[in-house]
Amino acid sequence: MYVAVKGGERAIANAHRLLAEERRGDPSVPELSLTQIDQQLGLAVDRVMIEGSLYDRELAALAIKQARGDLIEAIFLARAYRTTLPRFGATQPIDTDGMAIRRRVSATFKDVPGGQILGATFDYTHRLLDFGLVDGHGATPPGEADSDAGHVAADLPALEGRMPRVIDILDRDGLIEPEEPDSDRRAVGDLTREPVDFPAGRDVRLQSLARADEGFVLALGYATQRGYGRNHPFAGEIRVGEVEVELVPEELGFPITIGEITVTECQMVNQFKGSATAPPQFTRGYGLVFGHAERKAMTMALVDRALRCRELGETPTSPAQDEEFVLYHGDNVEASGFVQHLKLPHHVDFQSELVLIRTLRAEAEARAR
C-alpha cells in the first residue's frame, strides 16, 4: 500500500547536520579563522563585499567560511544580513581625488601628474605555480617595496596631497564630455529599496553593475570589445586605494569622517564620433567597486558606457546596450535562486502537462487511424 512520503522536517534537519559536517571537513585539520580568510583570501573577501553590497571584511570572511568558499552563496549570506540593517542616512560622495593611492595606472598617457604606480598586481607575473608556497616559502619573499613604492617614473611636481584624475586633463581641453555633479538635494537611487523602473537612471545602473555578478559583467564587457556594442575604450585610469567616508549628521550640519574604505575606480575613455548637436569628443564609462577588484571595475566601466548608448544617440544592437537585459539578469543571487528553484517539486504542474500531452497524443492517434 502506498503511503505518501512524510518527514520533510526530519530530512531537512539531517541535511543541515550533514552540511555542517562537510563544511568542517576533516576535524584533524585546524579550522580556518576569519582573520586567515581576511588576510590570505583577501580578494575573495573583496568580491563578497562588492556583490554583497556590504563593506565589512569580518562578516564577508564569515560568509565565505559558512558558504564553504562558494562565493555566490557567501554573497547571498551577506545580502540577507544587510537587508535587515537600518539606514541612518546617505554619505557624501566619496572624493577619489583625495585617495591614498596604492596603485594607479593609465593607458592613455606615458606619464601623468602624480606618476604611474604599479602597486601590488598580478599583471606581469608569470603564471607559474609557485611550489614554494606549498610549505609557506614562496619564490618571492613578502616585503616592503623600495621607498618610491613602485613608481614607474619619477614624480612630477608636488600635487598638494591630491592625486588628480588623469581624465581631468582631457576635460580641461574640452576633449571629453563634461560631467557635472548632481545637485546635493537629489536623492540617490537605491534598487535594494525601490523596484527598478525603466529607463533607469545612471545611478541605479551603476549600483546594479557594482552588485552584479563579476562573470556576467565580464562577459558583457568582453562582448563589447569583440563588436557586440563596440565603444572603442581606453583605460584612462585605474586607481586603488583608501578614501574617507563622510556623513553630514543633521544635528551638526557639517561633514564628519566616519571611516575609511578601500575602493577601485576605473575611468574609461571612449571614442565618440559626434552627432548633429555634439562635436566629436571622448565619452566616459565609469566603474567603482569596494576593495581591490580591477577586473570588475574595468568591465563595469565598459558596460556603463555601452548602456549610455541611447543618451549618446547610438542605436542599441547588443545585449550589453540593453538596459532591461543587463539590469534584470546581472544579479547572481536572483539568478542562482531562480535557476536552482527548478529543484523544488513541480509535480503538480508536470501532472497538468502530462494530462495535456496524453490528450493531444490520443487525438493525434485517433486522427491517424
Place this chain on the structure above:
Amino acid sequence: MNAYNFAFLDEQTKRMIRRAILKAVAIPGYQVPFGSREMPLSYGWGTGGVQVTASVIGPDDVLKVIDQGADDTTNAVSIRRFFERTTGVRTTTRTDAASLIQTRHRIPETPLAAGQIVVFQVPIPEPLRWLEPRETETRKMHALEEYGVMHVRLYEDITRHGHVETAYDYPVLVNGRYIMRPSPIPKFDNPKLDRNPALLLFGAGREKRIYAVPPFTSVRSLDFEDHPFTIEHWDQTCALCGAADVFMDEIVVDDKGGRMFVCSDTDFCERRRGR
C-alpha cells in the same frame, strides 16, 4: 531569534508592503511594483509570498503552508518553520482552521471562506512575458488593454493542436480589466479563483511585484465561445480516499509502468479518510 522583528521584516518594510497590497486590492489584477527585500531564503523559493505573509500576519493568525497541495513537502515545511521561529503563531494543516494560507502551485480542494487570506508564491508575474520579454512594453500593453497578442496566441494553439497548450499558470481576466497570471496553479484550480470569498494575494519577490484578487471578484479564464475553457479530468478516483473530481498526483509505484493516483491536497485526503 530575538535579534529579528516579529515575522523577520521591520515594521517600516511591512508598511511599505501593505501599502502595495492595498493598491493591489484596489486595482484587481494589476501588478504593483514594490521594494522587495532580500530574504534569508533563495529567490524562486517563495520570497514574494513570504514577504506578503510576513506583512499581513499577526499574533492571532493560524498559518497553513502548502507546496504542490501538500503540507509536508520540504519547502512548505521550511517556510512554516520560518514563521514558527519568527512569529510563534499557531500553525495547522487544516484548510478550514487556517486564517492565512501560503501556497505554491495549488488552491486547496476544501472551499475557502470569507475572512481567509491565501498568499500565492509567484515566479513570473507577467502574463504577457512569453509574448513580449520587455517590461517597458508589457506595462504599456496592460495600460492600454492591448491584449490582442494573447488572444492570437490562444487562437493559434487551437488551430494547430485543437487545444490551448497551457496546462498550468493559465491566463485569466480579472474584474473584466487586467489579464493576470494565477501563478503556476494547474488550470484545474482556475475556476476556484472566480468570486472566491477569500482574499487572494500574489507575491513575486525576485520580480518585485504584488497583485491581488479581492473577495468575490470575477476571474475568467481566457477562452472562446466555440472553444470554452476546460479543466483536467482523471478517469481514476483517489486510491487512498476514493475522491473523484479532485486534482490527482500520479505516483509511479514500480518500474513496470505501474501507476496510482492520489489526491494532491494531502489535508483534504486525510480528512476524507477520517484521520
